[in-house]
Amino acid sequence: MIGESWVTTTVDKLEEWGRNNSFWPLPFGTACCAIEFMSVVSSHYDMARFGYEVVRFSPRQSDVMIVAGTITDKMAPTLKRIYDQMPDPKWVVSMGACACSGGFYRAYHVMQGIDEIVPVDVYVPGCPPTPEGLMYGILQLKEKIKRDSKRRLKEKRAHGDDSGSAAA
Amino acid sequence: MPTATIPAPPLLDSLPEGSVEVVEGLDQPTWIVRRDALAQVARQLRDDPETQFDLLLDLCGVDYPDRDERFEAVYHLYSLPRAARLRLKVPVLEDDPVLPSLIDVWTAADWFEREAWDMFGLRFEGHPNLRRILTHEAFQGHPLRKDYDPARRWILTEDKIYKPNPQPTGSESVDDMFERMTINIGPSHPAMHGTFRVVATLDGEVIVASEVEIGYLHRCFEKMAETHTWQQVIPYTDRLNYCSSFINNVAYCRTVEKLMGIEAPPRAVWAQMILSEFSRIMDHCVCNGSTLVDTGALTNFWYMFQPREEIYGLLEACCGARLTVSACRIGGLLEDLPPDFEARCRHLLETVPEFIDDVDKVVTKNRIWLDRSVGVAAISAEEAVDHGWTGPCLRASGVDYDVRRAYPYDLYGEVDFEVPVFQGGDVFDRYRMRMEEIHQSLSIIRQLLDRGMPDGPYIVDDPHVALPPKEDAYNQMEAMIYHFKLIMDGIQVPPGELYHMVEGANGELGFYVISDGSGKPYRIKVRPPCFPIMASFSHLMQGGTISDAIATLGGLNIIAGELER
Numbered sequence: 152m153i154g155e156s157w158v159t160t161t162v163d164k165l166e167e168w169g170r171n172n173s174f175w176p177l178p179f180g181t182a183c184c185a186i187e188f189m190s191v192v193s194s195h196y197d198m199a200r201f202g203y204e205v206v207r208f209s210p211r212q213s214d215v216m217i218v219a220g221t222i223t224d225k226m227a228p229t230l231k232r233i234y235d236q237m238p239d240p241k242w243v244v245s246m247g248a249c250a251c252s253g254g255f256y257r258a259y260h261v262m263q264g265i266d267e268i269v270p271v272d273v274y275v276p277g278c279p280p281t282p283e284g285l286m287y288g289i290l291q292l293k294e295k296i297k298r299d300s301k302r303r304l305k306e307k308r309a310h311g312d313d314s315g316s317a318a319a
Numbered sequence: 320m321p322t323a324t325i326p327a328p329p330l331l332d333s334l335p336e337g338s339v340e341v342v343e344g345l346d347q348p349t350w351i352v353r354r355d356a357l358a359q360v361a362r363q364l365r366d367d368p369e370t371q372f373d374l375l376l377d378l379c380g381v382d383y384p385d386r387d388e389r390f391e392a393v394y395h396l397y398s399l400p401r402a403a404r405l406r407l408k409v410p411v412l413e414d415d416p417v418l419p420s421l422i423d424v425w426t427a428a429d430w431f432e433r434e435a436w437d438m439f440g441l442r443f444e445g446h447p448n449l450r451r452i453l454t455h456e457a458f459q460g461h462p463l464r465k466d467y468d469p470a471r472r473w474i475l476t477e478d479k480i481y482k483p484n485p486q487p488t489g490s491e492s493v494d495d496m497f498e499r500m501t502i503n504i505g506p507s508h509p510a511m512h513g514t515f516r517v518v519a520t521l522d523g524e525v526i527v528a529s530e531v532e533i534g535y536l537h538r539c540f541e542k543m544a545e546t547h548t549w550q551q552v553i554p555y556t557d558r559l560n561y562c563s564s565f566i567n568n569v570a571y572c573r574t575v576e577k578l579m580g581i582e583a584p585p586r587a588v589w590a591q592m593i594l595s596e597f598s599r600i601m602d603h604c605v606c607n608g609s610t611l612v613d614t615g616a617l618t619n620f621w622y623m624f625q626p627r628e629e630i631y632g633l634l635e636a637c638c639g640a641r642l643t644v645s646a647c648r649i650g651g652l653l654e655d656l657p658p659d660f661e662a663r664c665r666h667l668l669e670t671v672p673e674f675i676d677d678v679d680k681v682v683t684k685n686r687i688w689l690d691r692s693v694g695v696a697a698i699s700a701e702e703a704v705d706h707g708w709t710g711p712c713l714r715a716s717g718v719d720y721d722v723r724r725a726y727p728y729d730l731y732g733e734v735d736f737e738v739p740v741f742q743g744g745d746v747f748d749r750y751r752m753r754m755e756e757i758h759q760s761l762s763i764i765r766q767l768l769d770r771g772m773p774d775g776p777y778i779v780d781d782p783h784v785a786l787p788p789k790e791d792a793y794n795q796m797e798a799m800i801y802h803f804k805l806i807m808d809g810i811q812v813p814p815g816e817l818y819h820m821v822e823g824a825n826g827e828l829g830f831y832v833i834s835d836g837s838g839k840p841y842r843i844k845v846r847p848p849c850f851p852i853m854a855s856f857s858h859l860m861q862g863g864t865i866s867d868a869i870a871t872l873g874g875l876n877i878i879a880g881e882l883e884r
Contacts, residue, residue, distance in 0.1 A: 179507060181514045181536055182880055183561035186605065187642055190631075193624040208509040225455035226514060226535045228477040229506055249538075255554070258539035259462045259471050260454055279642055 167300040170214070170240070171293050172202040177213035177237065179230065181220030184247040184279040188219040196282040203289060210236040215292065216269075219279075221249035222262045234269045242296070244288055245271045248278040328370050328403050334360055342408075346577070346817045349406040357409055358419040364396065364405070365424055372396040372405060373704050375421070377829060378431035379844040380439035382465045389413035392441055394421075395818060395831065395846065399704060399720055406818065411441065420445035427707025430854035438463035438541075453537040453883055456481050462542055469542050483518040485528035485857075499527070502865070506535045510613050510869045514879045515853070517868065524864045529857045533883055540884040544843040548809025549575055550649060552840065557643035559845060560881040563602035563824040565594045565634070567881075568647035573728065574819040574830040575649045579812055581784060585773040587651035588729050593664060593767050594637065594646070595821075596760040600671060601627050602824030602876070603711075603753040610750060610873030611682060614691045619678045626671045633663045649810055650785050651778025664768055668761060675757055683754070692747035696859045696871040699744060706858070707851030710826025712875060715752040716744035722822040734766045749874040784810055809838050818846075825849050825876045847881045 160168075180188055191198045192206060207213040210233045222230055234243070245265055248254035251274045253263035265271060272295055275288035327348040330339065338356030342349040352360050364372040377395040388410035396405045409418060420443035421428040432443040433452040440461040443449060451458060455475040460467055484501060505516035514535035520528045540559065544552045556571040557564035569591050576583060583591070608623030631641040636657045638646035646653050657663070682688050698706075703716040713720060721738040723731040739755040741748035778785040782801040791798035814836040820829035826848025835841040852875050860868045 182538075183558055183643055186561060189624065190628065190641075193628075194621045195625065195628045221536060221538050223455075223535060223537055224458075224472055224475050225537065226506060228475055228480060229535075232477065233507055256538045256543060257470050258543055259467070259469060259473075260458075260537050260539050261472075281641065 163300055163303065167297060171296055173205075174203045174215045174289075174292075175205045175207045175213040176203050176215045176217050176244075177207055177210055177233070179216055179218045179220075179233065181222065181226065182249065184219035184250070187279040187282060187285065188217065188246065191282045191285050196286065198286065198289070201286065201289060201293075210234070211238065213237060214240065215242045215244060215289075217244045217246055217285075217289075218250045218265050218269075219246040221254065221256060222265050223260050224262055225260065227262050227268055230265065231268045242272045242292055243269055244273045244275060244285075244292060246275045246285055246288070247280055248276060251276060254278055328364075328372075328398075328401075328405055333363060333367070345406070346819075347404045347406055349408060351408045351410065354409055354411055354418055357407075358421065358424070360407070361394075361421050361424045370398060370403070370405075371400045372398045372403070374399055374709075375425035375427040375431070375707050376709075376827065377831065377844065377846040378428060378435060379831065380435045380441050380463065381833065381842050382439060382463065384465050386410075387412070390416050390439055390441060392418055392435060393831070393844075395829070399718065402725055416440055417442045417444055419443070422446055425707065426705045426858075427851045427854065430850060431707075437461065440464070450481075451534075453534040455479075455534065462539065467542075469539070469546050481532065483530040483532065485518060485520050485530040487520065487527040504868075506532075510872065514883075515872075515877070517856070519860070519865065519868065521865060524866075526860050526863055526865060526868060529860050529868075531853065531856050533853065533879075535883070536879040537883040538880070540845065541843055544840050546839065548839055549812055550805075550809055552843065553647065553649075554643070554645045557645050558880050559847070559884060560602070560823060560825070560828070560849075560878045561643060562605045562878055563595075563598035564643050565591075565598040565646060566602075566821065566823050566828065568645065569595055570819070570821040570823065570828050571830055572647045572649050573821065574817060574832050575810075575812060577819055578815055578817045578832060578834060579649070579784070579810075581650055581779055581781065583651045584776050584779060586656075586775050587777050589767060589770075589773050590637075590652060590656055590660070590777075591647065592729050592731075593764050594634070596764050597630050597633065597664075597667070599760050599824045600757050601630050603757050604675075606825075606873065606876040607678070607750055607753050610746070610870065611678075611688070613869050613873045614688065616682060616685075616688065619682055622674050622678050622681075626674045629667055629670050633660075633667060636660070636663060648778055648785065650781065651776070655777045656772070661768060661772060664764060668765055668768075672758075672761060675754065679754060683751070689747065691866075691870050692750060692874075693743070693745060695746045695867045696863060696874075697743060697745040698855070698859060702855075702858075703744065706855040708826070708855070709851075710823065710848050711752045711756060712749055712852055713826070714739065715741045715748040717742040722820050722827050726820070728821060730767070731763075734763050736763050736766075746870050746874045753876075811838055812836070812840075820846065823848050825878070825881075826852070845881070845884055847884065849875065849877045849882050853877050853882055 245251050250265050253261050273288045273292045275285055277284050335356045338353045340351040364370045374397040376397050379393050381391045390411050392409045394407040432446050435441045436449050437451045437453050456479045457475045458473045501520045503518050505511040506514045516532040518530045519526045540555055556567040559567045604623040604627050608620045612620035634644050635641055638644050638653050700717045703713050719740045724738050736759050787798035787802055792802040812834040814834055816833040818831045820827050829846030831844040833842040
């Protein structure tokens, strides 16, 4: 800080700070977990406190997909397609046992974990997870993004690359 | 026991000779009907003034690989004017699993027949659109057949996805100035409340034809139930209608209790009724809250979610879970009630109405809401019955049918409550119905609290049904053996079959269970109240605008977990 109106930082840090505090989550809610997700966004738990303010239903405008609920084989192509429509950088939070592993539905129509088709950043266990559990998960995602950006910085320095590109 | 008193319908003289065989000794009147006479029998049962079976509650298949006639189609009928019930069973051969479609007798048969085709491969001759409904397009085989491996999956790729192209039937309107447009809503769409897909052909803004595709949350409940012990099914029932999972618990446990001939102790029944009514309130809150948010009234969504949070507190105190409670056990409750149970309930009786009244003040006379809801997607009583509707949606159309009143189970015969009935059958009446039912539920809870909590055990005192207390299981040989047997082998339910129903949050929630005495359910069929309601969505939307469709869907209270199981 110099005086009151100057901040010095690196582009990476600024970018990380911005990302970390203004997630636009896409709720991919299918089942019971979606009801708990609604609890998390409504007044009592209020996920907006952590920078997850703007819930977007359009994949084009969001950067975190929160998969809340069982994904069946019938839904799978849709999930993949929506993930592909999200712009980079993007993250996926797998909420609940079904999205993580199929849960207790070891069955003919249930995908045994969404990581069969999309990469997952944070797994939140529970059936459904408590709102506290989901909030812990999304805070972990923040940590992960911080860590990633530090690691990227290190990698860049090691390789002498200063292009500043930030592929997540 | 309510179903024991169900009177047998008269055997009509006009039925073809030898077409019907009456089965004695079951929980409700049952006929075995010859396949070639089914269409005629069904039509006469509906039309004859002595029977008047106007409501097709459920249709399901059952697979008996050892029988000569391997498959059985089971129909559950209800007569509103006569309050009678009847079960029809139609055996068919494995090589020739063909039945006449009953779609022109009861429109409700449409999706039920598709489901039976999908799950068992029963073909219904004369059905206009006998496609798979719950599983996907690349699926091979019929999963509920006994020889289907429960974990055998098939992968769906994007190129195989069904592409509906609904076209209006009948004559084209002459002053058609607009180019027709087909739009796809869902399966991942904020207004679809979970996972449905509606493809609508629009003329301007008016829907001229639409097609509904479901099955995106088909989690194979019925197959899973067949591979687990009777107690292990309880958590699966939570996830049917997950907005009011406690009611599902109660419905399932009551069914099995009746099949075993045991009765839950009064303390458990009392608490189950209170928690069921609170669950009904929670369910109606989600339904009305999400209807309102779909029509733009976001604040009310927050208002409606707050009572849920309050009630979650009570459920959490009773069983440790908020949403998927699994708080019932066959024969009673998971554990004894918390010491402050009554105080918590009393507190809720004061806090919950405040939120409901807030919404009532903001919305019920609001011009915008009235414009969006009055007269929208109205359905007449006859049509609603023909489509197999039950619950608040049916009562909003003027039919006074509530399982709590018609077949008073538990203590419903001893409490004083009204069954509200509205006549409009539109979105607004469905909304008012739920608001009114919340008040009735509160009144039921208040009366139960005033009666006082019964003393005694919270679960039956039967070591073959209830787990022994942990300290006994660790310290007494006998209790340990019982504990071991119950965990490893499960409850032994005697062979038999039974249909039991309760009033779920969105209609008659029935469980049709068949036991072969093997320790696992042979077949469990859920009668999902929102399945026939969703089936009539295309019919409701015909001629409405696309914005009406969004307002309608919320008010029907379609819960995907229950719809697709």
